[in-house]
Amino acid sequence: MTRIAMLGTGLIGSSYTQALHAGRSRDRVQLVYSRSPENAAAFAAKWGVDRWTANLDDAIGDDSTDAVIIALPNDLHERAVMAAAKAGKAVLCTKPLGRSSAEALRMLRAVEAAGVFHGYLEDLVYPPKTLKGLQSVQAGDLGRILWVRSRETHPGPHSDWFWNQQRAGGGAIIDLGCHCIEIARAFIGKDIRPVEVVCWGDTQVHPIEAEDHAIGMVRYENGAIGQFEVSWAFRGGMDLRDEVAGTEGTLWLNHWLRTGMEMYSAKDSAQCTTEKSERSGGWMFPVGDEVAALGYNTMFTDMLDAMDQGRQPSETFYDGYVVNAIVDASYRSIQSKRWETIDLPIWRGR
Ligand SMILES: NC(=O)C1=CN([C@@H]2O[C@H](COP(=O)(O)OP(=O)(O)OC[C@H]3O[C@@H](n4cnc5c(N)ncnc54)[C@H](OP(=O)(O)O)[C@@H]3O)[C@@H](O)[C@H]2O)C=CC1
Ligand SMILES: O=C1CO[C@H](CO)[C@@H](O)[C@@H]1O
Numbered sequence: 001m002t003r004i005a006m007l008g009t010g011l012i013g014s015s016y017t018q019a020l021h022a023g024r025s026r027d028r029v030q031l032v033y034s035r036s037p038e039n040a041a042a043f044a045a046k047w048g049v050d051r052w053t054a055n056l057d058d059a060i061g062d063d064s065t066d067a068v069i070i071a072l073p074n075d076l077h078e079r080a081v082m083a084a085a086k087a088g089k090a091v092l093c094t095k096p097l098g099r100s101s102a103e104a105l106r107m108l109r110a111v112e113a114a115g116v117f118h119g120y121l122e123d124l125v126y127p128p129k130t131l132k133g134l135q136s137v138q139a140g141d142l143g144r145i146l147w148v149r150s151r152e153t154h155p156g157p158h159s160d161w162f163w164n165q166q167r168a169g170g171g172a173i174i175d176l177g178c179h180c181i182e183i184a185r186a187f188i189g190k191d192i193r194p195v196e197v198v199c200w201g202d203t204q205v206h207p208i209e210a211e212d213h214a215i216g217m218v219r220y221e222n223g224a225i226g227q228f229e230v231s232w233a234f235r236g237g238m239d240l241r242d243e244v245a246g247t248e249g250t251l252w253l254n255h256w257l258r259t260g261m262e263m264y265s266a267k268d269s270a271q272c273t274t275e276k277s278e279r280s281g282g283w284m285f286p287v288g289d290e291v292a293a294l295g296y297n298t299m300f301t302d303m304l305d306a307m308d309q310g311r312q313p314s315e316t317f318y319d320g321y322v323v324n325a326i327v328d329a330s331y332r333s334i335q336s337k338r339w340e341t342i343d344l345p346i347w348r349g350r
Helices: 011-022 037-047 056-061 076-088 099-113 128-138 172-188 296-309 317-336
Strands: 002-006 028-033 052-053 067-070 092-095 118-121 145-153 194-202 213-218 226-229 241-244 249-253 263-265 282-284
Touching: 002 011, 002 056, 011 028, 011 296, 028 037, 037 052, 037 263, 052 282, 056 145, 067 076, 067 263, 067 317, 076 092, 076 099, 099 317, 118 249, 118 296, 118 317, 128 241, 128 249, 145 172, 172 194, 172 213, 172 226, 172 241, 172 317, 213 317
Parallel strands: 002 028, 002 067, 028 052, 067 092, 092 118, 145 226
Antiparallel strands: 145 241, 194 213, 213 226, 241 249, 263 282
16 A cells, blocks of 8 residues: 655646545545645545645655655646655656756656655556557557657646746646657657757747647657647647557557547536536537546556556656656757757666
8 A cells, every 4th residue: 555645636636636546446645735724625525535734845744655746836846856855755746747857857866866766647658548559569560660649739728827937837838748748759669869859839829928839840869750739729628649650550549539428418517528628518528537548547556566566667757857858959949940959968768
């Protein structure tokens, strides 16, 4: 059993807790942190969590827990990671690891220096169909991987802080592109060095400083291309799709819209809605088990099994740092309108 302190009571703190309590079922969120005692108490009551606190350092240092899960806005990740490393706690952090690769590198160095277990919670390399696809690709069924296209688009984030460039570290690229970049990296091979990026990004719709649309191409040392397409202004729900093209085959994955369940309700207050859907009536495209479809159950099984077995999980802070380095180069490329080199002061692949 792993005893967990959950930092954050928002969308992802709730999804993680749901997955943890349902998955291996022996793992428990023992303690939850929110800035607000009311939110913390409500979260604890809803998810059957014994204790809550409105003090971040108390939550991280609490003696009764083994691991800390960071489900806080991006600008609080580094502070929470540093405190967890200092307290000698295993630490699992949501995406993106940092707002920049400099932040991510400091976090990687801190957990490694402290010798604590660390996991990067990139759920979208863990959906069951992605795991099956990865197994096939690794067995060579698709031949040499040439091109991976990964797309995540929706109408825009659900909380204010995402829209603040300073707090989030950017716009749609850091928020959604981080998923697409790691999905492509997983299919191309995480030991293959990402070399350079060319990226277009613009603020086409929303009154914000950061980009609400972007398309980027990441060139890997073996010639493969990872393409990401992101939007915070796509209408019609959340479009989550991946395509993998190899010399011997093709793989297409659709995770969200029209995945097999289509429903019509003449009412406009139907209960059967899905994350980021824009309507609760008319034709709807729900997802049967959202938590499972997004890979949270399988992700925590890998993370917590790895912790028990004294091995690394598939996604560590090192992966989060590589993703942040690719995101940084993408932002430079938007400005320069040229291919930009990906700076990786630490590289552990081929
Ligand atoms: N698929 C995935 O892996 C997803 C990952 N994420 C990531 O999870 C993190 C949190 O996102 P999400 O849960 O969607 O965000 P929410 O806005 O839904 O929740 C944020 C939580 O942080 C708490 N919080 C503590 N301090 C602050 C602060 N200074 N400002 C704002 N909130 C604060 C808020 O609670 P309170 O007000 O009670 O203190 C709230 O519980 C982000 O890093 C995001 O990128 C998000 C969605 C999906
Ligand atoms: O995939 C996701 C869905 O949207 C959220 C808000 O933009 C993201 O933070 C999240 O990673």
